Amino acid sequence: MFMLSFFAIPKGVLKKLEYFRSRFFWQNDQHKKKYHLIKWDQVRQPKEQGGLGIIDLEVQNKCLLSKWLFKLANEDGTWQTVIRNKYLRSKPLGSCCKKPGVSHFWAGLMDVKQVFLSLGSFQIGDGTQVRFWEDTWCGDQPLKISYPSLFNIVRKKGATVAEVISSNPLNVSFRRGLHGERLLAWYDLVERVMGLELREGRDVFRWGLNKTGFFSVKSMYSFLINNGPKVSGNLANKDTIKNQNFYVRGVLLTKDNLARRNWNGSQSCCFCHYNESIQHLFFDCRLAKASPRLSTQHTFSTNGHVKGVVNINPFFGRSCSSDLGNLAV
């Protein structure tokens, strides 16, 4: 995790790490091969989306790197001075791009730059570090999104706020004349920015995902993971997660599930003569009906196998156990 906070993780390393993590998840430290009952991608989904909330290393890596960008944009220090002199010079952060031969650290920052900048906005100081059209500084989105017809024909798309609004009229030139809708859009834009004045001091980047305006890895991770691609299917029922009563849907190694995987043992329930399935074990079995506490007393191993049923029936006054996990091959 320490290295992830400095460097963008190479694809090969990520794949290897995911292999070991998923292997640990399914097999613990045993060498015996076990069934993979659910896709790893689905396991990594947050609990709110039906996964198990295992950390997504790629997303976490992006968030940890973004922390450096926030410090670079807002703080002064030795490393910031070195980076600014070497890579930024007088350019805004958003105008820099990854070039061949740059350090692994800087290349990682450049990979996450776009996402990072899109999740906050600038408070204008001297206007030299903010791009007029492409950064968010006036309103809650970049001006290129608010005025796409103007952005399409502007000559200097990467102009800074300082370059544009330090003169009157605004220092903007277009490749074509402004008529109709475009002219109205231009009037609207001029009205919005003419009242703004540059002042001395650095432009400040405010993080948009929490009220304080300060960056936090947690807020970014939560945003990215909840707005990233969704994996279909639900590992667990939302309501049962709330109750911490964790039914895992369709991924328990009940005997009917084992039979589908060419297991030849008896499919009968340990407590009655019906075949064992999730539906039977949790809802239909006469023992389940007799004891509403049955479901809460099933225990599961982390690999999704039913590990045992302990003291499930106080009427019988004995402990029953069915370690189905051992049946896995």
Ligand SMILES: [Zn+2]
């Ligand atoms: Zn039964």
